[in-house]
Amino acid sequence: MAILADEGTKVIIQGITGRVGSAQAKLMLDYGTRIVAGVTPGRGGQEVHGIPVYDSVEEALKEHEADASVVFVPASAARDSVFEAIECGLRLVVVVTERIPIHDAMRMKALADAKGAVLIGPNTPGIITPGRTKLGIMPGNLYRRGDIGIVARSATLAYEIAANLTEAGMGQSTCLGIGGDRVTGITFVDALRLFEEDEETRGVVLVGEIGRRVEEEAADYIREGFGKPVLAFIAGREAIPGKRMGHAGAIIEGGKGTAESKIEALRRAGAAVIDRPSEVVEVARDLFR
Amino acid sequence: MRLFEFESKPILAEYGIPIPRGRLASSPEEVEDVLRSIPPPVVLKAQVTVGRRGKAGGVKVARTAEEAMGLSRELFGREIHGQMVERILIEEFVEAAKELFLSITIDDSAGRPIILASQEGGVEIEELAAEHPEKIVRELVDPLRGLRGYEARRIAKAMGLSGQPMVEVGRILCSLYRAFIDYDATIVEVNPLALTGAGGLCATGAVMIIDDDALDRHPELRERAEGRMEDDIERLAFRLGIPYVRFDGDIGIIGSGAGLATATVDVLRSYGGRPANFLDTGGRITYEHMKNCLDLVFRNPKVRALLVNLYGGINPIVEGAKGIADFVKERGLHVPIVVKVRGNFEEEAWRILEGAGIEVVKSSRTEDAAQRILERLREAV
Numbered sequence: 001m002a003i004l005a006d007e008g009t010k011v012i013i014q015g016i017t018g019r020v021g022s023a024q025a026k027l028m029l030d031y032g033t034r035i036v037a038g039v040t041p042g043r044g045g046q047e048v049h050g051i052p053v054y055d056s057v058e059e060a061l062k063e064h065e066a067d068a069s070v071v072f073v074p075a076s077a078a079r080d081s082v083f084e085a086i087e088c089g090l091r092l093v094v095v096v097t098e099r100i101p102i103h104d105a106m107r108m109k110a111l112a113d114a115k116g117a118v119l120i121g122p123n124t125p126g127i128i129t130p131g132r133t134k135l136g137i138m139p140g141n142l143y144r145r146g147d148i149g150i151v152a153r154s155a156t157l158a159y160e161i162a163a164n165l166t167e168a169g170m171g172q173s174t175c176l177g178i179g180g181d182r183v184t185g186i187t188f189v190d191a192l193r194l195f196e197e198d199e200e201t202r203g204v205v206l207v208g209e210i211g212r213r214v215e216e217e218a219a220d221y222i223r224e225g226f227g228k229p230v231l232a233f234i235a236g237r238e239a240i241p242g243k244r245m246g247h248a249g250a251i252i253e254g255g256k257g258t259a260e261s262k263i264e265a266l267r268r269a270g271a272a273v274i275d276r277p278s279e280v281v282e283v284a285r286d287l288f289r
Numbered sequence: 290m291r292l293f294e295f296e297s298k299p300i301l302a303e304y305g306i307p308i309p310r311g312r313l314a315s316s317p318e319e320v321e322d323v324l325r326s327i328p329p330p331v332v333l334k335a336q337v338t339v340g341r342r343g344k345a346g347g348v349k350v351a352r353t354a355e356e357a358m359g360l361s362r363e364l365f366g367r368e369i370h371g372q373m374v375e376r377i378l379i380e381e382f383v384e385a386a387k388e389l390f391l392s393i394t395i396d397d398s399a400g401r402p403i404i405l406a407s408q409e410g411g412v413e414i415e416e417l418a419a420e421h422p423e424k425i426v427r428e429l430v431d432p433l434r435g436l437r438g439y440e441a442r443r444i445a446k447a448m449g450l451s452g453q454p455m456v457e458v459g460r461i462l463c464s465l466y467r468a469f470i471d472y473d474a475t476i477v478e479v480n481p482l483a484l485t486g487a488g489g490l491c492a493t494g495a496v497m498i499i500d501d502d503a504l505d506r507h508p509e510l511r512e513r514a515e516g517r518m519e520d521d522i523e524r525l526a527f528r529l530g531i532p533y534v535r536f537d538g539d540i541g542i543i544g545s546g547a548g549l550a551t552a553t554v555d556v557l558r559s560y561g562g563r564p565a566n567f568l569d570t571g572g573r574i575t576y577e578h579m580k581n582c583l584d585l586v587f588r589n590p591k592v593r594a595l596l597v598n599l600y601g602g603i604n605p606i607v608e609g610a611k612g613i614a615d616f617v618k619e620r621g622l623h624v625p626i627v628v629k630v631r632g633n634f635e636e637e638a639w640r641i642l643e644g645a646g647i648e649v650v651k652s653s654r655t656e657d658a659a660q661r662i663l664e665r666l667r668e669a670v
Contacts, residue, residue, distance in 0.1 A: 020572075102502065102503070106395070154549060155546050158548070159632065180547055182397050207548070235552040237558075238554050245547055245567055247547040250551065
């Protein structure tokens with residue numbers, strides 16, 4: 001049944017009246033996502049693309065059943081919105097907003113952990129189960145339904161990997177971004193665990209980059225007996241140490257977090273690591289047969 | 290953003306953490322002046338925002354005024370890990386019976402603040418962490434709950450302290466934690482925290498790093514961060530909120546996302562191309578934003594070609610395409626440009642770019658775009 005989200009998932013959009021929130025709500029609707037309500041404080045009673053807007057998550061949930069929220073609220077107010085979604089009992093919260101202060105991200109994660117909610121992001125493209133639903137910003141035309149799981153730190157690099165697979169006729173079960181920041185909700189290991197239990201997923205493509213330790217942790221998890229084949233690509237071989245490569249999490253500090261060390265760890269764990277993104281096609285064809 | 294020590298220390302003092310008496314000097318004449326109010330023995334500390342300064346000879350003790358003058362002349366204009374010493378912090382010398390280490394930073398894996406503390410602080414702390422990790426007390430903090438006084442004292446006790454110093458270090462840890470939160474720091478560190486023979490404590494070394502994504506909550510720091518960027522283009526990019534890193538090549542790169550832009554640099558390099566920069570549009574492309582991105586890239590006089598790699602997910606690539614087309618027209622650019630663009634509304638974006646005579650790569654292979662720009666560059670020579 002794919003992981004985390006499918007056609008049955010009922011979604012609210014926080015920040016639906018903003019430029020990005022409104023445009024993305026339309027694209028999600030077009031894709032088939034079951035959006036039941038939107039939330040923007042002060043805009044209760046309005047409609048966006050026919051979706052009713054409420055002043056708070058609590059009020060939205062009085063009128064509609066929902067499982068998940070996708071958050072497009074600006075960085076300065078995002079923490080409060082995420083707290084609201086989690087404390088109102090939503091089990092899945094996808095935070096698309098980028099440049100959220102790390103202290104806010106730590107608190108979001110701690111609250112999600114304490115309440116048993118799944119937090120995806122911040123700074124994530126979200127999650128797409130191709131042909132069925134998407135909770136996020138991925139361009140739907142680049143994906144097709146199939147049996148390869150994708151988990152990535154970078155949004156657009158993951159689109160590229162998915163598009164290459166799609167063009168070669170290889171579809172995806174579920175694709176998600178854990179987020180580009182230093183502290184995020186779910187990580188590679190959490191995603192691998194979910195993919196392992198998912199009958200529709202034959203194998204996983206992991207798209208990593210410099211900084212953090214999530215790739216090394218994934219490598220440890222794979223080595224300890226992950227039951228499905230893993231293909232990996234790591235960006236940032238040419239990165240300059242000490243310089244942040246866009247993502248807050250993408251920085252080599254004190255010689256740690258280099259692409260080489262991640263590639264080495266994943267190879268030792270038995271993953272097939274490719275050197276250039278489009279090699280995913282050939283290797284996947286062989287590995288996920 | 291890493292603060293200078295002369296900036297961090299007054300912040301710690303605001304939180305009731307004892308610091309040595311000190312003053313800043315930016316010339317030997319100023320040093321002479323400072324020495325009249327802070328008589329030797331003194332410590333001269335080169336002000337740079339890089340680590341391992343002490344090991345690189347950036348911290349000197351002077352017993353007499355002559356010695357202080359001589360040492361300051363040596364320090365001024367010296368480079369420490371690539372950074373020029375323009376200012377020296379002169380502090381009263383504090384005799385330490387013991388040098389403690391206290392640090393609060395972020396454990397990325399746990400997603401929580403972590404306290405690191407040891408009774409064996411000083412310049413060898415990294416070696417200690419590597420060789421004797423058991424000598425460093427580590428404790429995660431629940432960010433929703435914060436640090437309690439009794440927990441801080443428990444950490445001080447685990448460091449091996451007792452009596453009044455244990456209580457006092459606990460108090461200092463709580464103050465550090467408050468500064469860590471209030472300033473949106475990613476690191477607040479006191480090393481060393483001098484424990485004097487008389488049982489007093491003094492933060493003789495301090496480091497603070499502030500989260501770049503939180504600078505909007507600290508406008509006074511944002512201004513300073515901008516002022517201290519050395520590269521003109523990187524400074525302008527910072528002001529515009531555009532992640533930009535300058536390289537030494539000749540092919541400008543714009544990617545709509547950090548990972549994609551990073552991979553574009555890698556791929557181009559793997560074919561022998563030389564990137565002039567990394568630039569990430571982020572998820573905030575508009576017509577104006579795209580023009581700003583191109584403007585940044587072409588401010589670098591070495592740029593002889595441009596490779597743009599875009600996906601329309603959150604980004605309205607049609608607006609981006611218009612921005613590129615108009616920029617090229619308005620500037621009358623004739624250098625090779627290749628734009629690879631896919632995603633929502635890709636066909637309209639292609640039409641706009643092609644209408645402006647710009648080469649478009651319609652596949653989702655960054656490799657194709659990289660090879661095309663290299664071919665175009667060869668043809669152009």
